[in-house]
Amino acid sequence: MKVVIVGCTHAGTNAAINILKNYPDMDVTVYEKNDNLSFLSCGIALYVGGVVKNDQGLFYSSPEELTQLGANVHMKHQVLSIDTQTKSLTVKNLTTNEEFVDSYDRLVMTTGSWPTTPNITGLDLDNVLFCKNYHHGKEIMTKATQVNHVTVVGAGYIGVELVEAFHQLGKQVHLIDGLDSVLNKYLDKEFANVVEERLVDKGVQLSLGEHVIGFNGQNGKVSTVETTKQSYSTGLVVLCLGFRPMTDLLKGQVEMLPNGAIIVDEYMRTSLPDVFAAGDSTVVHFNPTQNYQYIPLATNAIRQGFLIGQNILEPKLTYQGTQGTSGLQIFGLNIGTTGLTEEAAHMYNIPVKTTLFQDNYRPEFMPSTEKVLMKLVYDDKNHQILGGQLLSKYDITQSANTLSLAIQHKMTVEDLATCDFFFQPYFDRPWNYLNLLAQKALSE
Structure with missing residues (x-):
């Protein structure tokens, strides 16, 4: 049996490792469009703030490890299309630009997510950055050394952690969010108030209840942030506005939520029994509400990838849902x-x-x-x-x-x-x- 894994961060890496541990003789092919895999993006703030000195420590696996386990690993290979009726996919080698067709018996869709991109002006200015992958982390680190003032847009976990990291670098930091409290998805007001007081005590400029409507620049570099209330000067902007699932390859072929998150059952199977999905590209069963939700956390991705390794041949181990802990x-x-x-x-x-x-x-x-x-x-x-x-x-x-x-x-x-x-x-x-x-x- 041939298994093809599309995308190899948390879910894909754990799926590959556990499939090959359980079935060492299985034919497993991995396609990853980046030049690295298994990157812990939660460590970007730790790296920027100097807590983690060696960025290579933020990888917990490698193409070499998967190869040693028996996988056929193809880095810098982008899957262009998938046909679930013929069980085939078109792949492009990003190094040579060669395109070819591959086939599968079981498909594992672990393409992950991408930062939410707002429809505002100035996104193309230099020093307006996103925070998701290894290359983002390196760019943030490089750019931060060249400026004195940093603006973080989005007061979720990633945004708040970056605020502390930039503060540790000695930068002036401004945090902007359209909601009226920080960490709004995770904390009620009694707790958010404590965090906000601590941020202000540390000298962080806090602008809540303000929506960013655009960026202005000088000589191609961002210089001001425009919000619904006023303008702010800055030298660097990092956007931390959440994530969206990258599932266009299977659009119209498997069941999805309106946001594109793939719906899976308790064995990580999609609406097509030979297609599995896990991680930021999928829904989770949220136990407190007993329904499907989109909660892109590394912990969810790792568990779901592990379950694919258990269930790839036959249903064995069920997913117990998540609390978003x-x-x-x-x-x-x-x-x-x-x-x-x-x-x-x-x-x-x-x-x-x-x-x-x-x-x-x-x-x-x-x-x-x-x-x-x-x-x-x-x-x-x-x-x-x-x-x-x-x-x-x-x-x-x-x-x-x-x-x-x-x-x-x-x-x-x-x-x-x-x-x-x-x-x-x-x-x-x-x-x-x-x-x-x-x-x-x-x-x-």
Whole structure:
């Protein structure tokens, strides 16, 4: 059997590795249009900020590794078209410009995503950049050394992390977002306010509720950012406005969401049984709402790629869905979040209750301790846990994983209130702060 994998970042790399580990004799061909694979784009901010010194450490696999496992790896090869009826694809060698036709028995679509591009003027100016792949990271790093002022457009995870990275480089930093709070998809206002205060305390210029409508330049380089409220001078702009799935190759051939994300079942099969898909090109099953959503996270891509490796010949292992769990460290604040925010629950018309609670993570008799700000979002009627947020100077982010597991297994507030957690004064209190959060919810 011949398997062709189109695209090889997180999902494609993990699919290839696990297919070949499970089926060493399988004929696996990989087509990747870039000159690298498995790049951890979440490390761009760490590289820019100097936390990671060697950018090669941001790759966790290589064409050589896949070749050693038995894959036929073709770098700098772009798939131009796919015909699922004839199970064939047209490929272009980007080095020689040669085009040829290949065939498959099973197709794995892991083409990923691309930054959302706004319809505004000035995008072609020098020093207006996107942040997605290895070459973007290198360009951002190079350009940043040549300017004193940087504007980041988009206050999601990538944007906020880049703000800190540029600050660590000694740059003046301006963060602009059309919404009225930072990290709006992940945090409710009580938590976003804390982050915003920290950004301002660090000297970051914050412009929320302003939409960028264009860029102006001098001598071909960006010089000002135009928003719905005013103009701002700058030397470099990085756009961090989210991502869109790159799935045009299968448009009209498999079922997709309106945004182009490919719909897959619990075995990562598309509406065509011989075509699999994973990663940023696909939907995920979002457990808190029990529907399909587009949540382009590396964790989702890696899990889905692994599942393709299990299910490529026959259905064996099911996808358990996702809670969209994520973590962030920004200017000394550790943040963990999972499931629905209160605002998202209202948007989906899900009746919820919420509890906000703050307590020390360990006993006061210890030499030091830190406050933990927590929020629990749960079903108004059956008390099923649907979401949670945590913030502290102490690293409590693993507790977001605990809440994620609670959501996945449909645990209730009552379950969490008396759940068994260890006690050791170095690490926590006789009642863990998650117990106390749930107990407060029951008392309200």
